[in-house]
Amino acid sequence: MNILAQTEETLKQAIAQAVLNAGLVAEADMPSIVLETPKEKAHGDFATNIAMQLARVAKKAPRQIAEDIVSHLDKSRASIQQVDIAGPGFINFFMKQDYLGDIVATVLEAGEDYGRTNTGEGQRVQVEFVSVNPTGDLHVAHARHAAFGDVLCNLFDASGHKVDREYYINDAGNQIDNLARSVEARYFQAHGVDMEIPEDGYRGDDIIDIGNTLYQEHGDKWIEADPAERLAFFKSYGLKFELNKLREDLAEFRVHFDRWFSEQSLYDDGKIEAALDVLKEREYTYEKDGAVWLKSTEFGDDKDRVLIKQDGNYTYLTPDIAYHQYKYDRGYDKIINVWGGDHHGYIPRMRAAIQALGYPVEKFDVKIIQMVNLVEKGERVKMSKRAGTAVSLRELIGAAGVDAVRYYFVMRSNESQLDFDVELARSESNENPVYYVQYAHARISTMLKQAKNKGFEVDGAFDASLLTADKELDLLTKLGAFPQVIAEAAEKAAPQRLTQYVFDLASALHSFYNAEKVLDGDNLELTSARIALMKAVKITIANALKLLGVRAPEQM
Template sequence: MISERLAGVVERAINKATEEGKLGPLKNCPFPVSVERPRLPEHGDLAVGIALKLAGQAKMPPIKIAEVIADYIEKDEQAGAKNIERLAVAPPGFINFHLSTGWLEESLSEVHNKAEKFGALNIGEGRRVLVEYVSANPTGDLHIGHGRGAVYGSCLSNLFSFVGFAVEQEFYVNDAGVQIQQLGYCAWALYQRLQGRDVPYPEEGYPEDSLKHFLEPLVKEYGSSFLELDAEEGAKKLGELTKMTIMESQRKLLSRLGVNFNTWFSETSLHTSDAVTSVLKEFEKKQKSYESEGALWLKAKELGDERDRVLRKSTGVTTYLAADAAYHLDKYKRGFDQLVTIWGADHHGQVPGLKASVKALDLDAEKLEIILTQIVNLNREGQMVRMSKRAGTVVTLEEVMDEVGVDATRYYLAESNPQNPINFDLELAKRTSRENPAFYIQYAHARCCAILRKATEEQVNQESGATEKPVLSAEQLSEYLSEFKKKPDCFRAAFDPGHEVFQHQKALVQKLDSFPDEVREAAVTRLPGRMARYAYDVANDLQKFYEVSRVITDDLSVTKARLGLILATKQVLANALSLIGVSAPERM
């Protein structure tokens, strides 16, 4: 990566300059040098604004600092080998680098060498992170909002894993408490009604239509064998069976969406294992709880919450918070270095309570990161598609996936940042044109594959109908592939420096080269959506390149070099798409 190498050169210059006392009181470079790509071509290929950032500590005007650094870079003999053609200092204190094509060649060679590992980093250094997400109640179908959490969590997990963390993904199953009881009543009533018994359906329960399709297969399988049961036993039995059916359907659907969990953690298990009662004891022991009006309260207010929270109601039943505290204590005990919990934004009111409970247990609250995902609005032809669960008109995740496909579903849910609401346009997601970024990116990948096929497969002449032998033989191709890794200068023929088209050629390679930086940025900001937008940019740059630079030509060295460039582009597109879990098709 050129920017990394360049950052090293700049940092060395700064350290040398500070050693010789040329940068005021500064001892060495206090923060990492970041290299950016200037917007305007006259500002060079790459630039650093470090002098602006050092101004305060060095107590010197930025422009002076830039001049000093530039001076040291020019004196650095190794710097010449970094493909720096010339550099310029520009106000208010930027150092602009103009580079030779050598760095483009090295970048391409690096992509070929690292292949599917290109862009992978080791920020995580093997540290263990647990990502908990979706965690829906097993009381109905998943809707598009769950889909967003699912896609976000899975993309973030992919990203963590790509930057060197050992990732585990977990689904917390809220299979305890009143909602499951409620499910039991509904299931029991529905079971009887489906067999002709005229019993009332619980008015306050889950909509009948939202459960019917889960009960029908149960009726098919068990027939009337449970009709004998009394109301209590019936609700328990049917509730349990329905819960299992729903969980299995959720698991299957998520798997189809490319979302797979290492563990499904049952809330019930926290109750049966006494984890909940023991966490309450722990609060008591640490004097972080007290009894009042017959209930047990967590002293949340002194730990950053706006008020204290109930852990055990006066009825003796523990609250959701108590179970969540026990659950998170369990996560800590499992020894993770980082815990990421993804919730729908409608649960943001619970964040201070959970944080307080973690602090009350003297656990490191810094390790626990709670990320909230905002709502998804479904659109069709500009009309809002309502998602009212009560009215029974809920649009399920499955319906969306059936309609627009898995790739488009994933792309649109992955693309935007979690703190912003999504407007998911069902019609746009189905479109096969440039307007639809999901399609456009895949088309770019398929186009790369088409060029490779064209170069290496037999072609049928349109006029004569005769079969023509491929431009490149299999032997030539494999020979080239190994040259791409070992001889960066074989890419030189891909470029036309000085020519108008060179800007497109350079832009594409620069974009490919910046992938590792983009990955780092996406990982540290927890915004995998950046990968989606990056892939779009690559696709766009590829199309521009394609338009002006013919790959298969009469000149074998040009064909070879450009084919190498196309294959590098295909690789980077595939890597970026794989991080967001969207497929990279060979043809379309």
């Protein structure tokens, strides 16, 4: 439990009690008390708008209500120093100076656990993300998915959820046959035969690699082989090759999955049949034009969807329904999919399918990641995966580094399109906020080293009440907010809150650094307190960066 939240809770209770004592409203009609931290210092440490909220019910002017509340407030209860009424009816609270005093000790004691909360109450969350077809390289847009999904999972974990990260491998559809035929063409090309890549084939460099590797390992063996046998082998070979590459690239990007789930396994284990049986039993399917349809319109979809095509094959949707049934059967409290903006139209039919299966659709949620446009010299670069002109994740990492790429992609709202300027990400300059934050961490490291070298007590007792300078109070307030930032970022699935926070914290640190001297031989008491403060800031920045999957360097 963190200090700030406790203080706020006590304060809220005191306010609620005052409202009741003033007879403004019946207990049943009591609105929830909202506390905010004002931007202006003149508006106190906390403020509430409760008087305005009550204006209607109590049929009184907000300022009058505010006065009633204040006169019934038990100031002794919550470290309140002073209360003001301001503006249209805000009640501003100025806290006793030491209300922030325990924060440093709390942070130091919690260490790398500082910031963790249990707001998730152990709920089990499953997050499926990336899930790129194993037919080519991960490119820029996938990097955004990977960074977002991974940080989201970290946030869930840090806020008391139990998370499973899952990658759905599309290893059963047409595209895998296309992969096999593309590999075949590259294999023959490696042999010197000018076989063309099929129309729907993949033209990425990775396929050339596969063809060459295959040719080196197997020589001419497959040239004269039975075509069906050859394709079957090339399919499984290509799949393995691609999956390994995906795994390695993601690992390098510091993204790991708890489970790689094979679409093919849904066929092999009869899960698709089972799901179809349920849909049929519940009478949400019908036959028309030689195909089997799902009555998704009964659940708000624009039109019904085909489950089994005229040719007897499943559409993409069908195994995916079985997959989601299986997710539900595993007992998750939340099932989250991270999809690209171009798939948003897929959401209504998936929701419909879940309801048709008889499962609670509230558990299902989709986070949409909008497009990434690559920008070079101010102009958008057209990318095409099929044509092989997309910039791969690997190239991106090579150019800008994992830290910068991850930070950059999580910095903005996932729902906004993003222009990614390669040169900007590449530039190790002040345009890159990740360096700014890392620098703050490294700066503290250096200070602490200096402190040791100069013989200051680094791990001793300290008196936090000496931390009264503006910049210190600013740091303390920000430190105290960290657990709440994590909880809110998780709840709203908004990792950009975390980058924003850690940037602000770094900013406060730099500002403090330039305003005050930490190591002061003439004031050992204050020095001890400030060293403790620095350690707390360092821990908090490191914890935040860890959630972002960004390194916290000791020196730069």
